[in-house]
Amino acid sequence: MAVSKEPHRLILFTDAVVAIAVTLLVLPLVDIVPEVAKEHGEAIEVITKHQPEVWTFLLSFVVIIRFWLAHHRAYQHVRAYSTPLILCNAGWLLAIVVLPFPTEVVGVFQSDRFTTGFYIGTIFAVSALQTAMTLIIRADAAVASEENPPTPELAISSATATVLLAAALVVALALPAISYWALFLLLLSAPVEQVLRRRQRVAAEA
Amino acid sequence: MAVSKEPHRLILFTDAVVAIAVTLLVLPLVDIVPEVAKEHGEAIEVITKHQPEVWTFLLSFVVIIRFWLAHHRAYQHVRAYSTPLILCNAGWLLAIVVLPFPTEVVGVFQSDRFTTGFYIGTIFAVSALQTAMTLIIRADAAVASEENPPTPELAISSATATVLLAAALVVALALPAISYWALFLLLLSAPVEQVLRRRQRVAAEA
Amino acid sequence: MAVSKEPHRLILFTDAVVAIAVTLLVLPLVDIVPEVAKEHGEAIEVITKHQPEVWTFLLSFVVIIRFWLAHHRAYQHVRAYSTPLILCNAGWLLAIVVLPFPTEVVGVFQSDRFTTGFYIGTIFAVSALQTAMTLIIRADAAVASEENPPTPELAISSATATVLLAAALVVALALPAISYWALFLLLLSAPVEQVLRRRQRVAAEA
């Protein structure tokens, strides 16, 4: 095809989907309100008796914003899309669109193996596809921007998050009591990335 | 009118509508969660007992993304819109906006003649209007981009999908037992398009 | 202020709001589905027993798309926004955002004076604010584009629709039996506009 593969419209569409997914997260909280009213509860119970929903709302908000930023950072290095990139982006969007579903499951049900597995698994899928896109951008000269080539940091950062999420998923499935506190493994990403970057710089200088 | 008919804003608006339609697909899944909780079901039942909803969610997600890509490909060849193009685009948007409705019907009800007819019929409408837009872009020199003229492949690909969807609709209505598995006829689109393109190239060389 | 008043971001925001409002219209239709299922109805009843909802959905879809096109046409002549234009645009957006509410009222209730008054009144508000914006664009040289000055047709077309909607509102309130069929007065807009344009051209030539 002689057609331009300028990613502008793909990025705009992605942004719109992410913006909607992140905003829809509030709807289950809104739906709590008439329910509490129906049971003649006090207003404050919409929060005090629904803390799990509030926390998972906040967690999913942070997760989606974080992945949007990662997407933004990665696509600054894209000058043209390719079919694999579009497919990965579609999968990434699917996982983002799905996220309000496991978010609601985690909010409503006591955490069990399925609940935490579903939630962390969805986040893992976003992260794995994010890493795949980063690798595609680095590998394909027709995709990567020449003026602004992708940095190794991008792939390191995304891959680190993906590996830690895989670890969190395994921990949560093996030890259901730990539940989605396993996500705190992500706090390791900063130190792990630092070590990996230092090594890489040493290797580059050698 | 001396007014510019640059399609930029039309495309942005279309993208926003499609992004919302594709993201709203998840809401019926989210609504399943408190329902299962109310009936004291286990968390995993939100998927195991609601498989039809999950599958049609995935199917409709793929359908909408696929049509968005087709729209994107077609509009790369548009330099100015015309009234017929705007009308077809409005109809196309209507069918996309409606899609979550038959999606929910297919998810909730056992498949019968009406259910599958409504679902496949809506997808057929999107595809037929997509084909109409492709033909308008090819036919109207005031619409088509000069630097980047529409390729015959575009019309072939869209028309093939439309004809196969019409066939799927007929099959599904005639043989309700086949139901929306009739959509697998779309798998024929790749080989059919290949044959048509080869013929066209032969004709062009002759 | 020395700040640029370029309307780009205002237009994008407006488009996003309109896109969401038009897509949300389908949600009440989606909500019908589990309700019919709960009452053990057949799938086809989601349409046959809910025709008013389906018709008002279609009507409101057409109304919103029509006003979006009018907004698009008017803002092609804007090079900078002013405070009155922003205020009118905010009111216009409010009426668009509200529209799914009277749409649902019309769909669910038998039409009475309140129902049709609320529905037609909301559409009238959009139209009146649209006309106000057109007049602001024509009147304020700091707002109007110089390369692409607003045409008298714009104001004529918008004012005609507003006057006919006011007439429809009066008819519907005076004769509740006519209900929102009063909206068919809008079919007069094409001939009325033609007469007005011809007169204007005659006046301009004289």
Next chain:
Amino acid sequence: MAVSKEPHRLILFTDAVVAIAVTLLVLPLVDIVPEVAKEHGEAIEVITKHQPEVWTFLLSFVVIIRFWLAHHRAYQHVRAYSTPLILCNAGWLLAIVVLPFPTEVVGVFQSDRFTTGFYIGTIFAVSALQTAMTLIIRADAAVASEENPPTPELAISSATATVLLAAALVVALALPAISYWALFLLLLSAPVEQVLRRRQRVAAEA
């Protein structure tokens, strides 16, 4: 990083989120309709018996549009984002996304200390983060536009609103009877700003 920090995509994403949040506000009104129908109420009761929901819808609409305009005005002076600006913007978006939740609480429940505190507190959070962004834009030469430097008026206006909202929050919590009428303190913002600007001009001339 050598990467451009052009704020275009950040702004578009922000606009999309705000547009969705403002449009979702209507959904609780839409949900009132079938409820009233179920209780065999008359159509007009969707408004007459639900005035608190209607008023808080309108109030929240105005609040969100007002903050969007403030965001728009502030970001006209941004040429590149920084990490603190992105974090404040994410917090600002969180508060905007959350707003439909306290809006619904205020609409459904009689106003008590919690209800008004939650509602005004959320608006205060948006305003405080808005002020923080204004200060970041003024303080960081790498963020501020050179052609179009941020004016002191921006910070004054945003800080005034934030201080008045803090006062409204204190009043509403201390005197629950006043409830969210405390928000009328915001009417003081115009005269307060005028005084502050005059002083500043005097100081600048001295």
